Amino acid sequence: MAAVNDHPGELGGDDPVRLIAIRESALSVDEVFAALGDDAAGGVALFVGTVRNHDGGTDVDALGYSCHPSAESEMRRVAEKVVAEYPVRALAAVHRVGDLRVGDLAVVVGVSCPHRGEAFEACRKLIDDLKHEVPIWKHQKFSDGTEEWVGAC
Secondary structure, eight states: OOOOOOOGGGSOOSOSEEEEEEESSOOOHHHHHHHTOOTTOSEEEEEEEEOOSEETTEEEEEEEEEEOTTHHHHHHHHHHHHHHHSOOSEEEEEEEOEEEOTTOEEEEEEEEESSHHHHHHHHHHHHHHHHHHSOEEEEEEETTSOEEEESOO
């Protein structure tokens, strides 16, 4: 829940949702971090999701993400919900689509808030809701020849 504070420097001004994107190109932690800058923020929390080389005990050979055309607007809806719940000064979220390799960045999200605890909580809420509510699908191809589609990130 958003904290009420009498200090004018903690009052939000512009839209705190600074960056929302779905991209086919490589993601940048630096870009997301730069979007989170705010003089009234004492805490910045980032989450970086990478492609791992296994899932469920099976080696992953290839992985691809695809999304519904509404995915970016759904990301904004999720972001606005987080902003309404926490004292977010700035928020950014980018997700990759297309074919990715092990080690590639799949998603980078972050928030800045007046205090670290709020930043951690808001960032966790952002990535969890993004994974459960935004129509992005992961297609994994395993070394044993099987394949699997995983809904919403």
